[in-house]
Amino acid sequence: MKQFLSFIKKEFYHILRDRRTMLILLGMPIVQIIIFGFALTNEVKNSKVAILDFSHDAATQAIIQSLDASNYFDIQKNLSGFNEIDAAFKKGTINLAIVFPQNFNADLGHFNKASLQIIADASDPNVANTLTNYATAIIKNYQQQLNATRKMPYTITTEIRMMYNPQLKGAYSFVPGVMAMVLMLVCTMMTAITIVREKETGTMEVLLVSPVSPIKIIISKAIPYLLLSIVNIVSILLLSVFVLDVPINGSLVLLMGVSILFTLTSLALGLLISSVTDSQQTAMFISLVGLFLPTVMLSGFMFPIENMPLPLRLISNAVPAKWYYSIVKSVMIKGVGLSIIWKDVLVLTGMLFLFLAISIRTFKIRLA
Amino acid sequence: MKVLKYLLEKEFRQIFRNKSILRIIFLMPIVQLIVLPWAADYEMKNINITVIDHDHSPVSRQLISNITASGYFILQNYSNSYKSSLGDIESDKADLILEIPASFAENLIKKNEANLFIAVNAINGVKAGLGGAYLQMIIQNYNSDIRAKYMQPSRFSPEKNIDVISSNWYNAEMNYKNFMVPGILVILVTLVGSFLASLNIVKEKEIGTIEQINVTPIKKWQFIAGKLIPFWILGLIVLLIGLLISRLFYGIIPQGNLWVLLIFAAIYMLAVLGLGLLISTYTSTQQQAMLISFFMLMVFVLLGGLYTSIDSMPHWAQVLTKFNPVTYFVEVIRMVILKGSGFADIKNQLLIISGFAIFLNGWAVFNYRKRY
Numbered sequence: 001m002k003q004f005l006s007f008i009k010k011e012f013y014h015i016l017r018d019r020r021t022m023l024i025l026l027g028m029p030i031v032q033i034i035i036f037g038f039a040l041t042n043e044v045k046n047s048k049v050a051i052l053d054f055s056h057d058a059a060t061q062a063i064i065q066s067l068d069a070s071n072y073f074d075i076q077k078n079l080s081g082f083n084e085i086d087a088a089f090k091k092g093t094i095n096l097a098i099v100f101p102q103n104f105n106a107d108l109g110h111f112n113k114a115s116l117q118i119i120a121d122a123s124d125p126n127v128a129n130t131l132t133n134y135a136t137a138i139i140k141n142y143q144q145q146l147n148a149t150r151k152m153p154y155t156i157t158t159e160i161r162m163m164y165n166p167q168l169k170g171a172y173s174f175v176p177g178v179m180a181m182v183l184m185l186v187c188t189m190m191t192a193i194t195i196v197r198e199k200e201t202g203t204m205e206v207l208l209v210s211p212v213s214p215i216k217i218i219i220s221k222a223i224p225y226l227l228l229s230i231v232n233i234v235s236i237l238l239l240s241v242f243v244l245d246v247p248i249n250g251s252l253v254l255l256m257g258v259s260i261l262f263t264l265t266s267l268a269l270g271l272l273i274s275s276v277t278d279s280q281q282t283a284m285f286i287s288l289v290g291l292f293l294p295t296v297m298l299s300g301f302m303f304p305i306e307n308m309p310l311p312l313r314l315i316s317n318a319v320p321a322k323w324y325y326s327i328v329k330s331v332m333i334k335g336v337g338l339s340i341i342w343k344d345v346l347v348l349t350g351m352l353f354l355f356l357a358i359s360i361r362t363f364k365i366r367l368a
Numbered sequence: 369m370k371v372l373k374y375l376l377e378k379e380f381r382q383i384f385r386n387k388s389i390l391r392i393i394f395l396m397p398i399v400q401l402i403v404l405p406w407a408a409d410y411e412m413k414n415i416n417i418t419v420i421d422h423d424h425s426p427v428s429r430q431l432i433s434n435i436t437a438s439g440y441f442i443l444q445n446y447s448n449s450y451k452s453s454l455g456d457i458e459s460d461k462a463d464l465i466l467e468i469p470a471s472f473a474e475n476l477i478k479k480n481e482a483n484l485f486i487a488v489n490a491i492n493g494v495k496a497g498l499g500g501a502y503l504q505m506i507i508q509n510y511n512s513d514i515r516a517k518y519m520q521p522s523r524f525s526p527e528k529n530i531d532v533i534s535s536n537w538y539n540a541e542m543n544y545k546n547f548m549v550p551g552i553l554v555i556l557v558t559l560v561g562s563f564l565a566s567l568n569i570v571k572e573k574e575i576g577t578i579e580q581i582n583v584t585p586i587k588k589w590q591f592i593a594g595k596l597i598p599f600w601i602l603g604l605i606v607l608l609i610g611l612l613i614s615r616l617f618y619g620i621i622p623q624g625n626l627w628v629l630l631i632f633a634a635i636y637m638l639a640v641l642g643l644g645l646l647i648s649t650y651t652s653t654q655q656q657a658m659l660i661s662f663f664m665l666m667v668f669v670l671l672g673g674l675y676t677s678i679d680s681m682p683h684w685a686q687v688l689t690k691f692n693p694v695t696y697f698v699e700v701i702r703m704v705i706l707k708g709s710g711f712a713d714i715k716n717q718l719l720i721i722s723g724f725a726i727f728l729n730g731w732a733v734f735n736y737r738k739r740y
Binding site: 018020021024025028031032035036038039040044045046047048086089090091092095108112113114115116117118119120121122123124125126127128129132133135136139140142143146147153154155156157158159160161162163164165166167168169170172173185190193194197201280281284285288293297298302303304306307308309312326329330333334336340 | 386389391400403404406407413414415416457458459460476477480481482483484485486487488489490491492493494495496497500501503504507508510511514515518519528529530531532533534535536537538539540542543544546547567571574651653654655656658659660662663666667670671675676677679680681682685688699702703706707708709710713
């Protein structure tokens with residue numbers, strides 16, 4: 001036991017003495033939370049609009065003013081010809097162009113009907129769609145103001161309630177995702193690389209001839225990262241509650257419990273990677289391409305899984321982060337208990353034992 | 369010059385003998401370009417919905433069948449009460465609940481007004497917003513169908529009507545992949561440049577072989593050029609492979625001149641390699657180099673306008689994106705491939721990225737000398 005403790009101490013020294021790595025490991029979650037929480041929004045605002053107005057009358061002025069007054073649009077310039085639209089799009093200075101034909105107000109007054117054109121730069125289809133919808137809504141709003149307020153017959157009104165996240169903040173889905181990403185990175189990548197590094201530099205031989213059993217050597221490598229991960233989880237949770245105003249609605253004990261379970265799973269995965277590779281670059285390659293990207297892309301936090309084609313949906317089930325992400329979302333934001341998430345917890349536990357079993361087996365073979 | 373030739377030969381041999389590096393260079397772009405664009409799709413479909421129909425009238429049934437026929441929604445469950453339907457949201461079986469109150473049809477016909485209640489799981493704000501909007505759109509359309517059925521259409525429009533015609537340029541089919549694939553190409557090229565180059569140099573430091581090079585008559589610039597040129601070439605090859613894949617798999621044909629793109633990419637690679645070199649001068653182990661370049665890349669990519677538009681970021685983040693080389697390449701590659709922009713359009717970006725290349729390489733070389 002004493003030998004084991006001194007091994008753990010050795011690993012702690014390794015990590016603590018490398019200040020730069022420490023700083024990044026502890027600073028990464030904070031930077032991520034700030035970027036995801038504040039900088040990355042899918043809302044569209046202040047989009048640059050160009051106006052091509054051939055009629056210059058009261059109605060077009062009113063519409064332009066109400067567009068400019070909204071948060072979504074920023075009227076950038078007035079164009080004077082059709083070919084200027086293409087030029088402006090190609091330079092990337094505008095996202096949307098609105099064209100008013102001649103006699104806009106006169107048509108509206110005499111025939112009760114006028115038309116205008118919205119041209120969106122659809123190289124980003126999402127933004128194009130949203131901007132077109134917003135602009136249409138603002139124009140329709142102006143149209144409604146023109147018409148005397150009279151009630152349409154047979155009206156269905158809908159009352160819509162956004163549960164859990166009434167302001168539709170991005171942080172609610174990003175915080176659980178960042179937790180999964182950081183834990184995966186700290187545990188899997190760092191453990192895999194530290195173990196492989198001992199192999200690459202030849203010091204693993206020295207460790208293996210020591211009286212401590214190989215399993216204990218490996219465990220002592222994992223423990224510092226487990227503690228580091230717990231520090232990271234706590235700092236992410238503190239930031240999300242106090243800085244981003246994302247509440248913890250469920251039980252904190254349960255949340256910490258499943259987080260530690262996921263940390264253990266990631267550590268086991270790191271051990272697995274380290275036992276099948278023997279160069280740091282290969283270990284990095286596997287953790288990065290094989291784990292990190294799937295964690296970002298297939299865990300459901302950046303892109304909704306149900307949109308994906310069937311093969312990807314099936315693959316996503318093999319990504320541990322997917323299960324953890326869904327658990328954190330349920331516990332932290334919906335506030336549900338173990339009775340609803342037990343299946344996901346079971347899957348994660350199963351994965352943990354599978355990874356452990358495989359890595360212990362392969363580890364023994366390597367020793368022989 | 370002869371020395372440089374030998375150095376290049378050494379580097380290429382080293383790279384081509386290392387299977388894992390080769391895999392990173394050639395397999396990664398192929399796998400990523402084939403898999404990622406399918407995952408990175410924001411277009412909503414297959415939204416799960418639970419319906420509580422207290423009305424059970426032909427009107428409510430027609431509405432439900434309109435919703436399921438739209439292609440956006442999958443009817444998960446009919447529920448009897450709001451309370452039991454909440455269970456579906458909690459267990460993630462449903463994303464949306466639609467509650468049709470009793471005597472919905474009666475109210476609509478007799479009182480001219482009827483209410484519907486929608487509850488959305490809004491943890492993912494984007495998804496919730498879109499899902500709610502689609503459902504409301506279907507309900508509105510159904511509403512106009514009902515009006516058309518019960519009301520006599522009048523000959524002249526009694527109300528003023530502004531007809532909005534919208535058109536989507538450069539990507540008429542609104543294909544999200546056309547938008548994502550060029551962006552993913554940028555990540556791949558950046559990875560080769562900063563990640564692999566810095567790891568390569570740090571590896572020599574870590575194993576100690578850099579000492580051997582230091583005692584040879586090789587000059588510093590020769591050593592650095594010998595390290596950078598192979599990755600510069602590999603980065604451009606990865607870009608070409610990527611363009612080929614995006615053409616074969618996604619039918620994306622660059623609208624603009626390929627040379628514009630390649631020349632920009634060549635200068636961009638220099639800037640990224642400068643970054644890799646800089647990282648390598650500040651680190652002494654591969655683990656450190658990997659972690660630092662990973663961290664920087666993550667920030668660069670997230671703040672590079674790849675996934676979310678820069679216009680909607682807060683001001684401080686927009687200022688940060690100006691110091692991010694990835695931003696410029698993401699912008700330019702999309703402009704050239706999708707809109708067919710030419711040299712005149714990307715002039716500013718080209719100047720800025722050249723500035724980055726000179727600055728980063730200059731800093732790195734300066735820092736390198738001190739360590740000698």
